[in-house]
Amino acid sequence: MDVLLAGLSSAVVVFIAHVALWRMRPGKFQTSFLILFFLMGSTVAAFLGYLLSMSWIALAHTILLYLVLGAGYVLVYQGIEEESPTLKIIRNVAAARERGVLPRDLLGLFSEETLVLKRIDYLVETKMITRNGVILKLMPAGESLLKRVRFIRRFLGLNHSEIG
Amino acid sequence: MTNAYSLTLLVLPVLCNLCMVAGHVLALRSGNVQYVQALVIGFLSGLICCLATNCAALLYWGYSSEALGRILANVIIMIVSCGCYAILLGVVVSSIRIRILDTIARFHEGVDVKWVQQECNVNKAMEMRLARLIYSGHLRKEEDRLYVNRRQLLYIASFFMFFRALVGQSTSPVKPRGKST
Numbered sequence: 001m002d003v004l005l006a007g008l009s010s011a012v013v014v015f016i017a018h019v020a021l022w023r024m025r026p027g028k029f030q031t032s033f034l035i036l037f038f039l040m041g042s043t044v045a046a047f048l049g050y051l052l053s054m055s056w057i058a059l060a061h062t063i064l065l066y067l068v069l070g071a072g073y074v075l076v077y078q079g080i081e082e083e084s085p086t087l088k089i090i091r092n093v094a095a096a097r098e099r100g101v102l103p104r105d106l107l108g109l110f111s112e113e114t115l116v117l118k119r120i121d122y123l124v125e126t127k128m129i130t131r132n133g134v135i136l137k138l139m140p141a142g143e144s145l146l147k148r149v150r151f152i153r154r155f156l157g158l159n160h161s162e163i164g
Numbered sequence: 165m166t167n168a169y170s171l172t173l174l175v176l177p178v179l180c181n182l183c184m185v186a187g188h189v190l191a192l193r194s195g196n197v198q199y200v201q202a203l204v205i206g207f208l209s210g211l212i213c214c215l216a217t218n219c220a221a222l223l224y225w226g227y228s229s230e231a232l233g234r235i236l237a238n239v240i241i242m243i244v245s246c247g248c249y250a251i252l253l254g255v256v257v258s259s260i261r262i263r264i265l266d267t268i269a270r271f272h273e274g275v276d277v278k279w280v281q282q283e284c285n286v287n288k289a290m291e292m293r294l295a296r297l298i299y300s301g302h303l304r305k306e307e308d309r310l311y312v313n314r315r316q317l318l319y320i321a322s323f324f325m326f327f328r329a330l331v332g333q334s335t336s337p338v339k340p341r342g343k344s345t
Binding site for chain 2: 001002003004005007008019055057058060061064065068069071072075076078079080083085086087088089090091093094098099100101102103106107109110111112115116117119120122123128129131132134135136137138142143145146149152153155156157158
């Protein structure tokens with residue numbers, strides 16, 4: 001059970017550390033920082049493995065478990081950072097209970113500010129695009145991300161009509 | 165626990181993840197199933213492969229509490245991987261950020277922000293999501309009104325709300341960003 005316990009407890013320790021940091025300095029931790037934070041946290045898993053005198057294979061397994069849990073957390077964090085439009089729709093329909101909701105009533109939930117402009121700001125901040133006045137241009141980082149996404153779409157055989 | 169046993173248990177989750185991706189890609193490329201169904205097929209192939217191979221290893225090399233712990237770790241790895249894969253796939257398929265990049269990429273000399281806003285039309289994005297939610301059975305439409313049909317996504321939404329409260333952010337925790345033009 002050493003691998004399971006060490007992997008889970010190191011993930012919990014790093015998660016608590018992140019929550020504590022977040023509570024002390026709210027909103028200062030972006031995704032790239034979080035990835036780095038969790039990667040550094042693998043030293044906690046390695047340390048626990050060392051304390052439990054694990055073999056190198058068991059240690060690798062502990063770190064694998066920890067990294068998968070960390071990756072899951074980083075991806076879930078995106079949903080915390082910016083509420084998914086899909087989940088927002090679901091929450092609002094559920095709030096109406098048996099009265100139900102007319103689709104046009106949901107339109108008011110989203111504005112261009114929250115859905116598009118905020119994301120453009122994020123892409124500028126992360127240097128995926130540049131903004132010169134009102135003109136937006138793709139940067140090499142954005143181009144490379146787009147290339148990878150297009151490769152995955154081609155690999156999966158998704159055409160544009162399915163993507164929507 | 166022998167080295168061979170230990171190494172097998174380490175390699176199995178990696179192979180099962182490959183099995184999940186292969187199951188999903190093959191189902192999707194067959195053209196007979198929809199996007200969500202293909203994803204479910206992928207998850208099932210990964211999970212079944214995980215359970216079968218780990219149980220086979222347990223039967224072959226014998227039971228020990230350490231082996232049981234590592235098999236449980238493998239099951240956790242597989243379940244979390246399925247979640248990660250679904251989220252990443254969602255990004256590839258319908259992320260608004262990717263749509264913005266896609267739109268800008270069409271213009272080498274740059275593009276006006278208004279055009280991007282028009283292309284990433286809020287109403288269109290909403291309609292697309294609603295159609296997908298109705299198609300996947302999470303929402304149902306009765307006499308033009310929408311109702312929650314399956315509650316799984318609602319639980320996920322509640323989980324995020326709980327998480328926001330836990331970290332002390334009832335609203336969006338992102339730092340205020342620069343004003344858009």
